[in-house]
Amino acid sequence: MESLLRYDRSVTYHHGDLRRTLLAETASAIADDGVAKLSMRALAKRAGVSNAAPTYHFGDKSGLLTALAAEGFDLLAEAMAGVDDDGGLIDRGVAYVEFALARPSHFTVMFQPRLLHDDDAELVAARQRAWAALSVGVAKTRSEPDSDFGVAAWSIVHGYATLVLSGAVEPDDVLKQARIVAGHLVEGADTDR
Amino acid sequence: MESLLRYDRSVTYHHGDLRRTLLAETASAIADDGVAKLSMRALAKRAGVSNAAPTYHFGDKSGLLTALAAEGFDLLAEAMAGVDDDGGLIDRGVAYVEFALARPSHFTVMFQPRLLHDDDAELVAARQRAWAALSVGVAKTRSEPDSDFGVAAWSIVHGYATLVLSGAVEPDDVLKQARIVAGHLVEGADTDR
DNA sequence: GGCCTATCTTTTCATTGTAAAGATTCGTCG
DNA sequence: CGACGAATCTTTACAATGAAAAGATAGGCC
Known part of the structure; x- marks a missing residue:
């Protein structure tokens, strides 16, 4: 009660x-x-x-970062949900990069479980919501969620965002290059299965 | 003298x-x-x-991590140089992931300039050697080095390695999935230029 | 054999995370 | 309206840390 x-x-x-x-x-x-x-x-x-x-x-300090990470996952889920329904996978990928660059502190902490209380209830829940939002995005492109292709799509945008945030890549127009980079992804081409 | x-x-x-x-x-x-x-x-x-x-x-502590990062860049260059000359871009991508997983501490520190003395001479030199080794790898696939496609190739393997290291992706066979993931990259498909 | 310098130790200090106990304020209920 | 309880914040204290400074040691070179 x-x-x-x-x-x-x-x-x-x-x-x-x-x-x-x-x-x-x-x-x-x-x-x-x-x-x-x-x-x-x-x-x-x-x-x-x-x-x-x-x-x-x-x-403690980890608890603070855990809360920040949880907030980050919710913001990510929100950002992915905000993409136009008729937008393709590339639009969703660009949105992912846009989120990472708009919230660099959140993004950084979200993927450093060593800094967090990784089994915190709110963190786990928020992360699950974000994963769901990502999977839905991939699923709308007629692919199986959690497929190798989904991982590939996630990898390319996550990697690009990480490289830009670390300063390893310094483009003139980030979102433009993000779109081009994401465009180099293709669904077929299964080597072995 | x-x-x-x-x-x-x-x-x-x-x-x-x-x-x-x-x-x-x-x-x-x-x-x-x-x-x-x-x-x-x-x-x-x-x-x-x-x-x-x-x-x-x-x-200081940053100096220690700087030395570790520099060592990491040299090890990366070495790893990329070790790939068979007749191997394709996918082989080089798998080698990149393999390096990241074999040397997680080096890899992590290499891409966190905030932890380092980013203008340290040895670090800068080692990083440049690694970049050169990566560019050569892309160039051998008949693409311009430093092109958007090169960034895309780097992004997909770097992202995959990062996601695996962070625990966000947990495959049964990492290198096998790395190969599949890298296989989803295609050279054409320029949206705009 | 003595000197110079690279290497390592000892000591010290300000800063940090965090635990513990106390103070304060808010909402609730009599 | 007044007192109680709980949530919120402060004060105090302590061990651990990074780093600076000065001293000790030992190896190589003339």
């Missing part, structure tokens, strides 16, 4: 919106200086709270 | 082979627990030397 609340306790309280604020500051800090230089104390200072305030909300 | 030395000073000295030992221990430690949990002091202890010994050789 849960009582009716006027608003969600987990996000509103004394400070106002500390949990949400901390997540936003974390994403910003990581985008600026990378995950390695992320400091809980500096984060707290920037949010105008005490050292231990972040720890209360997220348990 | 450099004097003749019986052996390379930079790798042999009191301890015997500390620099090399530390690099090996670093790769091992990262493979076990990830870069984030890498500790200079724990590393020194495992090598049987004092706290500050690693700092002497690498300047």
Whole structure:
């Protein structure tokens, strides 16, 4: 029996919106200086709270990053769902790259399970929702979801996004090249099975 | 005028082979627990030397990772050069994935410039050698190196390796699937230019 | 045989993550 | 409206870390 609340306790309280604020500051800090230089104390200072305030909300540093990753998976699912239904696989691939570049901190953390509490319930759920959204995208192109082709499609856009984010590839127009790169994918050509 | 030395000073000295030992221990430690949990002091202890010994050789933690990344780029160039000359682009792609899985610590660090002294001379040189080796691989398939197709080829194998290393994809036979995935790449299909 | 320099140690310090216990504020219910 | 309980935040403390500084050791060279 849960009582009716006027608003969600987990996000509103004394400070106002500390949990949400901390997540936003974390994403910003990581985008600026990378995950390695992320400091809980500096984060707290920037949010105008005490050292231990972040720890209360997220348990520990991994918990903070876990929450960020979970948020990232939900944002990814949202981004994939936002693609036009009559758009092809390439459009979905470009949307994937667009997401990675728009939310680099989320994207980075999402694929570094070593930094996370990988079995966290909310993380697992969010990840599953994102995987579902991706599979649906592939399925709409008349391919089996979870097929080798699905993995290939995922690989090419994920790899391109990663290379751009790492600075290994520096195109003039990222999304344009993303479209071209994704265009080099073909469905047939099974070598062996 | 450099004097003749019986052996390379930079790798042999009191301890015997500390620099090399530390690099090996670093790769091992990262493979076990990830870069984030890498500790200079724990590393020194495992090598049987004092706290500050690693700092002497690498300047700081970033310097250590920089040296590891540089080593990684050389190993990658070596791996790409080892592919049969009559092997196609797919063989080279599989070799790329094979390298990433055989040297996960090197591979991880190589593409995280935030962790490194990105303008380090040896790193820059090693990276350039690796890029050259990759370009040669693409060029042997009658494509322009540094073309969009080259980026696409790199993206698909790099993405696949990354997804496998992150645990997002868990195939029964990695190299077999790597070959299939790389097989979904096609050279034509320029959308716009 | 003595000197120079590369290699390594000892010591120290500021910073960090996080645990523990206390203070404060909010909502709820009598 | 007032007090209780729980959620939220602070204060304090501690061990571990990266790194700087200065000293010790030993190997090679004249």
